[in-house]
Amino acid sequence: MSTRVGGTDIETVADEPTVGVGVELVGLSMARAGVARSQMSLPEGATVVDAVERLADKHGAPVRPALLRGSRIRQDTVARRRSGSDWERISGNETLTHGDRIRFEVSD
Numbered sequence: 137m138s139t140r141v142g143g144t145d146i147e148t149v150a151d152e153p154t155v156g157v158g159v160e161l162v163g164l165s166m167a168r169a170g171v172a173r174s175q176m177s178l179p180e181g182a183t184v185v186d187a188v189e190r191l192a193d194k195h196g197a198p199v200r201p202a203l204l205r206g207s208r209i210r211q212d213t214v215a216r217r218r219s220g221s222d223w224e225r226i227s228g229n230e231t232l233t234h235g236d237r238i239r240f241e242v243s244d
Contacts, residue, residue, distance in 0.1 A: 153180040155234040164242040168202035171195040184215050185228040203240055214243045
């Protein structure tokens with residue numbers, strides 16, 4: 137199991153416009169998935185769920201069920217996007233933009 141704390145995983149898709157996104161898992165989400173942080177390049181128009189799929193491709197089988205149920209974010213898991221100095225809650229079908237930071241955590 138790789139925690140990759142502070143690690144950078146950057147993949148590029150040739151000849152397609154991409155967006156660079158940072159993903160962070162905290163608390164129980166990190167323990168379930170076995171990864172803490174990752175940087176990735178996704179195709180323009182990618183969603184939060186697409187980021188989870190890429191994370192699973194890079195870090196293995198535990199990631200997907202730790203964060204998703206089917207093609208949706210797990211009911212007990214919250215995804216948040218950094219917005220200024222705050223974190224705003226977002227859904228799995230939210231489109232990501234270059235520079236987004238996404239955090240996953242288990243809700244109380």
